[in-house]
Amino acid sequence: METKVLYSKIGNFFNRLGFTASTIVDPVGRVGWIWIIWDTSHVNVRASYVSSQVIHATIHKEDYEEWVLAAVYAGPNLVLRETLWNELEEVAENMDKPWLLAGDFNDYENQS
Numbered sequence: 001m002e003t004k005v006l007y008s009k010i011g012n013f014f015n016r017l018g019f020t021a022s023t024i025v026d027p028v029g030r031v032g033w034i035w036i037i038w039d040t041s042h043v044n045v046r047a048s049y050v051s052s053q054v055i056h057a058t059i060h061k062e063d064y065e066e067w068v069l070a071a072v073y074a075g076p077n078l079v080l081r082e083t084l085w086n087e088l089e090e091v092a093e094n095m096d097k098p099w100l101l102a103g104d105f106n107d108y109e110n111q112s
Helices: 007-016 078-094
Strands: 021-025 034-038 044-050 054-060 067-073 099-104
Touching: 007 021, 021 044, 021 054, 034 044, 034 054, 034 067, 054 078, 067 078, 078 099
Parallel strands: 067 099
Antiparallel strands: 021 034, 044 054, 054 067
């Protein structure tokens, strides 16, 4: 999350390391910067939903149960974050697989 570099500038580096597949959200203003990269010889990743603040991907590895990863980089704008939380609540209501939410939610409980 929040890589501060475009994938197009560094993607070949990851390819040389064996991470030959990716789903990315390049930045638009201060939103985006999400990458999921993987080695296709070890795992199958299928992005099912991609937006400026989240990538939902189903992860499949032989002999393991499928699960869903939500890679989050929430926008700093309150309205954008509220949209994200509403989307995540809707997904949660219909989720039938193990689900991991990870990333930067740009949210806090209180000022202190």
